[in-house]
Amino acid sequence: MAKTNAGNFFEDYKIGQVIKHAVPRTVSGGERAMYHALYPARHALYSSDEFARASGLPASPMDDLITFHTVFGKTVPDVSLNAVANLGYGEGKFLKPIYPGDTLRSESEVIGLKQNSNGKSGVVYVRTRGLNQNDEAVLEYVRWVMVRKRDLDAPAPETVLPDLAKVVDPADLVIPEGLDFTNYDFDLAGESHRWGDYEVGETIDHVDGVTIEEAEHMIATRLWQNTAKVHFDATFRPDGQRLIYGGHVISMARALSFNGLANAQMIVGLNGGAHANPCFSGDTVKAWTEVLDKAETSAPGVGAVRLRLVATKAGAEPFALKGEDGKYLPDVLLDLDYWALMPL
Amino acid sequence: MAKTNAGNFFEDYKIGQVIKHAVPRTVSGGERAMYHALYPARHALYSSDEFARASGLPASPMDDLITFHTVFGKTVPDVSLNAVANLGYGEGKFLKPIYPGDTLRSESEVIGLKQNSNGKSGVVYVRTRGLNQNDEAVLEYVRWVMVRKRDLDAPAPETVLPDLAKVVDPADLVIPEGLDFTNYDFDLAGESHRWGDYEVGETIDHVDGVTIEEAEHMIATRLWQNTAKVHFDATFRPDGQRLIYGGHVISMARALSFNGLANAQMIVGLNGGAHANPCFSGDTVKAWTEVLDKAETSAPGVGAVRLRLVATKAGAEPFALKGEDGKYLPDVLLDLDYWALMPL
Amino acid sequence: MAKTNAGNFFEDYKIGQVIKHAVPRTVSGGERAMYHALYPARHALYSSDEFARASGLPASPMDDLITFHTVFGKTVPDVSLNAVANLGYGEGKFLKPIYPGDTLRSESEVIGLKQNSNGKSGVVYVRTRGLNQNDEAVLEYVRWVMVRKRDLDAPAPETVLPDLAKVVDPADLVIPEGLDFTNYDFDLAGESHRWGDYEVGETIDHVDGVTIEEAEHMIATRLWQNTAKVHFDATFRPDGQRLIYGGHVISMARALSFNGLANAQMIVGLNGGAHANPCFSGDTVKAWTEVLDKAETSAPGVGAVRLRLVATKAGAEPFALKGEDGKYLPDVLLDLDYWALMPL
Structure with missing residues (x-):
């Protein structure tokens, strides 16, 4: 049995399939420090516990993009190892801030499939959710990628195209x-x-x-x-x-x-x-x-x-x-x- | 008095000598985050508190090689500053996982000495132990290095070669x-x-x-x-x-x-x-x-x-x-x- | 209204003016780990909680230069964005160690001004203080920089030169x-x-x-x-x-x-x-x-x-x-x- 991961190919995806991604990760002040060292990130809410508390939060959350990258990174071995192109993102919502000590994992549901006319690849749409240690969703977004077929003779699946909103409705x-900016210190x-x-x-x-x-x-x-x-x-x-x-x-x-x-x-x-x-x-x-x-x-x-x-x-x-x-x-x-x- | 460390030379080592290495170090989530950023480390037990708890541990331990590197690094100024070659490792056993907040220090005992026939250098065998803040051993291993002599006229010590096991007996x-993989989530x-x-x-x-x-x-x-x-x-x-x-x-x-x-x-x-x-x-x-x-x-x-x-x-x-x-x-x-x- | 920060020019500074700098920052073991990875920092008091406790401190403080850099970094957008040269430091005192979990902010008072004879720039002296979450000063120092004028026709301010000590009096x-080195482990x-x-x-x-x-x-x-x-x-x-x-x-x-x-x-x-x-x-x-x-x-x-x-x-x-x-x-x-x- 081959032990290494060859990734999924276009014909491996089925509408409604749920993929539970490896590897869960507990974040700490270490990830925050590294984020602030790798990017010139300075937004006060993500830099100071005091500022965050004055804004109604229990402490300074991890930068939202730490949540995004952590959730996204886990999907790579299952979703984009054989991707030809990363085509787009949409319907992304950050649902809950994460804090040092939280553990994140990711899962994705296949919500769209369309084989390309050349028969060599197809577009896969997944809705990915990030979950914390209490199984609460902290982030969800849709992503679509073009993925190669392993076997060019594999039959094309029925085309299913998700109906995606162009913009997340502000409502x-x-x-x-608890977020409250009425005492915001500019x-x-x-x-x-x-x-x-x-x-x-x-x-x-x-x-x-x-x-x-x-x-x-x-x-x-x-x-x-x-x-x-x-x-x-x-x-x-x-x-x-x-x-x-x-x-x-x-x-x-x-x-x-x-x-x-x-x-x-x-x-x-x-x-x-x-x-x-x-x-x-x-x-x-x-x-x-x-x-x-x-x-x-x-x-x-x-x-x-x-x-x-x-x-x-x-x-x-x-x-x-x-x-x-x-x-x-x-x-x-x-x-x-x-x-x-x-x-x- | 010269203030900088010139390191030890071959004739400075004596069988049975115990070297207490500087500098103790308290590790945190920071060291873990850096380890995961420097290497593509993904083993779940070292990534997620939840996964570690499901495996019977109190939390996610630091990667075993963090323990190894931390213990090893402390020995360099005393053991290998004047080394010509790092010849081998053996009889290494990880004795206790370490967690954020633990403090590590190292000590080494000289267990073997053999001057080279050229009279310019010799092989030093040390058994190094890493200890935590409760003086519990967390790691031990043997390492042998070839070290230069300072004074070529220094007499050769009696040759002592430790009897080292080729393999650590699995027993x-x-x-x-507490480690228990019966509920392991593949x-x-x-x-x-x-x-x-x-x-x-x-x-x-x-x-x-x-x-x-x-x-x-x-x-x-x-x-x-x-x-x-x-x-x-x-x-x-x-x-x-x-x-x-x-x-x-x-x-x-x-x-x-x-x-x-x-x-x-x-x-x-x-x-x-x-x-x-x-x-x-x-x-x-x-x-x-x-x-x-x-x-x-x-x-x-x-x-x-x-x-x-x-x-x-x-x-x-x-x-x-x-x-x-x-x-x-x-x-x-x-x-x-x-x-x-x-x-x- | 222009949204980006153009920084202060020489004519913007007034004697006695106090600048409250952005952005406060909570530090953790992450910043310490990064400091020790970026510099070959090994002083035991800043490396080991045990060593620090044996020296009378509650835990290992953050390296003093972490405090300095954190406090200093916040002043850059307000003090030295239009600086031609960083001329000097003086009267620096570290007033209180900082620990993981502390939040630092900075403020500076303008204590000296002298327009250069060329009329194009001037020297600004500020006394900067770093403060923790309890509004206790943790560091103060004077810094002087040469800053460009925005408007060459702006009138020269009255020259005020602070009387700075060449050396901080050891008293x-x-x-x-609590610091006590009587049980120091060399x-x-x-x-x-x-x-x-x-x-x-x-x-x-x-x-x-x-x-x-x-x-x-x-x-x-x-x-x-x-x-x-x-x-x-x-x-x-x-x-x-x-x-x-x-x-x-x-x-x-x-x-x-x-x-x-x-x-x-x-x-x-x-x-x-x-x-x-x-x-x-x-x-x-x-x-x-x-x-x-x-x-x-x-x-x-x-x-x-x-x-x-x-x-x-x-x-x-x-x-x-x-x-x-x-x-x-x-x-x-x-x-x-x-x-x-x-x-x-």
């Missing part, structure tokens, strides 16, 4: 229990701009840039137990380059966006996302944001903003996303659409 | 108190192969590879307070290369072996080990395993496997260890012989 | 409550040299060297939430080099000084410091110390030593600091003057 966003948070200061259509250049090193993206990617070899093995690709995990670019761009969005504290919804172009060591990542929408929430002093966060390589034209052909410009790395919570 | 392996652990699925003589190619970066091996090696300058100072060797700490290769290979040995959870015995060839930044490390032996244990649901773990550079011939001359092949980095515990 | 050093600490073994004027070559990597200095600098882009963005300087945060060199030199000063456990005073020349990735950092002064303290078994810690590049002439022109030699990176506590 469906889950505000952490000095400690780093900027004075509140929810009312942002306008739909406004764009913000986050100014700062970070040049990416091999050691850093590998340390980060391993931290999430994402072991896809394309990120680690320089002998794997013919060009000798290690492809950087898309989530590394997401976290880098989100952290850079502090400069101009210091008060966009919590990520609560993930409407969509595309890794527009690959990122490699030596690239300098910069970021800009467009305010897409705003919404009120039921929590005291808390508003929601829908933001397009774009990561580019240094030198990219400001605020330029796609060319006349509708395709992403070559210097664009990431186009992410998310909901965040801000003080009113 | 002598120490199973952690889905969460990542693979379905149990003790009964492995056959003596079986070989497993662990498939994945990791290309090593300077920053990573230095971060790892410092974490264990191993300060041998050959690992850190690019001006030290004439070729300008920093030699990678052999323990970095051990941890990398062990972590890579998850793919095929996800259920070889705990390391309990270290029968022997050789660093076959030096490893440098830019090398891509891969690993394979040969099952050498199997044994039953007294713990419920727990079996032991004796494994040869071999690390190679990418491109090495599969499962090839030594040439016709009996010497390690040039692409072989590590040949490690250990006992691990698996679910029956 | 003003704050010894942590074996566990790593060296036998006590306070009485050091003579004023004595010099110590710390022997070891570390070659600096981009990934490491960026990880370290981000850990302190210091986001000055010159450290991270390779497209920022015309030469494509990332300037290394001066504090990285301070911590590296202090950690290297363990070899010869293993018992100089706690930093309690910072008399002055100069970053003599810039440091870049690829430089190999070495260090030497000159004993400048000694003093008794009121704590049992505890003496104070005043030390000049000099970091150089490998290959620098031993113990050479300045040329005949009174300027620092080109291979000198750091000249730091501090008080440390040692066992009598």
Whole structure:
């Protein structure tokens, strides 16, 4: 019996199938310290227990993207080991903050299948949920990937395409229990701009840039137990380059966006996302944001903003996303659409 | 009085001498997070408090190799600062898991001495023990190194060669108190192969590879307070290369072996080990395993496997260890012989 | 309204102005583990809870330079974003050890202003204090930087130059409550040299060297939430080099000084410091110390030593600091003057 994991191929997935992913993980202050060392993350709610308590939470939660990466990383061996392309994300909701001492695991349900017309691969849609040690869901999102077939003669499954919302309805966003920004300290948070200061259509250049090193993206990617070899093995690709995990670019761009969005504290919804172009060591990542929408929430002093966060390589034209052909410009790395919570 | 440590030379060691090594260290979730970020370590027992509790332990212990590196690192200034070569390990036993909050220190007893015929150096055998804050031994192993003489005219000591077991007898392996794999969750652990699925003589190619970066091996090696300058100072060797700490290769290979040995959870015995060839930044490390032996244990649901773990550079011939001359092949980095515990 | 922080310019500072810096931060064992992985830090008091308890403290405190970097990092966006040069430090006192779980914030008072004769910039003196979650001061120091003017026509402020002590009077050093070195274990600490073994004027070559990597200095600098882009963005300087945060060199030199000063456990005073020349990735950092002064303290078994810690590049002439022109030699990176506590 072969002992190593060959991953799943397109014909291995069935609608309704639930995959229980390995390996559960208990997080601690160690993961937080590493996150803050790998990305210029400064949002006060995730940096200070005191600030979090003044905002109605029991302590400073782990950064939302730690939850995302931890949950996502576990799905890689089952979902994307034989993926040709990571096509998209949607319907993402952060359901509960996680704290040092919590243990996370992941499971995914297959909700869509469509074989490609070439008969060599197909698109698999999974809804992934992250669960804590009390079996409470902390995060859910849909992801779709193009996966190779093992056996080209395997019959095509019935096509099932999930009906996915383009945007998470703000009424469906889950505000952490107790969250209250009425006593928000803007000095400690780093900027004075509140929810009312942002306008739909406004764009913000986050100014700062970070040049990416091999050691850093590998340390980060391993931290999430994402072991896809394309990120680690320089002998794997013919060009000798290690492809950087898309989530590394997401976290880098989100952290850079502090400069101009210091008060966009919590990520609560993930409407969509595309890794527009690959990122490699030596690239300098910069970021800009467009305010897409705003919404009120039921929590005291808390508003929601829908933001397009774009990561580019240094030198990219400001605020330029796609060319006349509708395709992403070559210097664009990431186009992410998310909901965040801000003080009113 | 010279204030800096010149290390011990061959003539400084006496049979029966006990060396109390500096510096004690309290470990936390921080060391665990870093270990999981530096190596693709995924064994569930070391990743999740919940999984560890379901296996009868009070919480997730620190990875066994964290214990090994921490104990080993402390011996470097006293044992191997003037070493010409690290010759071997043997009779290693992990005696007690360590947990966040534990404090480790090390001491070594000189158990063997043999001056080389050239009169310039000699072999020193030490039995090293790691102790926790309650003075309980957590690890012991024998190591022998070739050490230079300071004074070539110093008289040769009486030759004493310890009688070392080739293999730790499985009856002598120490199973952690309470360990019980009868409710083992193979889905969460990542693979379905149990003790009964492995056959003596079986070989497993662990498939994945990791290309090593300077920053990573230095971060790892410092974490264990191993300060041998050959690992850190690019001006030290004439070729300008920093030699990678052999323990970095051990941890990398062990972590890579998850793919095929996800259920070889705990390391309990270290029968022997050789660093076959030096490893440098830019090398891509891969690993394979040969099952050498199997044994039953007294713990419920727990079996032991004796494994040869071999690390190679990418491109090495599969499962090839030594040439016709009996010497390690040039692409072989590590040949490690250990006992691990698996679910029956 | 522009949302990003353009930083303060010379004309923005007023004598007596108090700046409350963002972002507060709760530290944990994670920050300690990273510090010990990034620097060869081995001082026993900061490594072992047991050793610290035997010295009268409740547990092992965070390294003093973690406190310094954390407090300092917060001041960067308000004080040195538009700085042309970091001119000096003085009157630094460590007032209270910090422990995992503590939350730090910083505030600075403007205590000196002097416009340069060219009218384009000026020197700003601030006294910065680090505070814990109980509003207790844990550190204070003075720093002066040269800052650009935004508007060259802005009128020059009245010149105010603070009267700064050249050296912190040893009677003003704050010894942590309970500190007691009468049962100090020199074996566990790593060296036998006590306070009485050091003579004023004595010099110590710390022997070891570390070659600096981009990934490491960026990880370290981000850990302190210091986001000055010159450290991270390779497209920022015309030469494509990332300037290394001066504090990285301070911590590296202090950690290297363990070899010869293993018992100089706690930093309690910072008399002055100069970053003599810039440091870049690829430089190999070495260090030497000159004993400048000694003093008794009121704590049992505890003496104070005043030390000049000099970091150089490998290959620098031993113990050479300045040329005949009174300027620092080109291979000198750091000249730091501090008080440390040692066992009598």
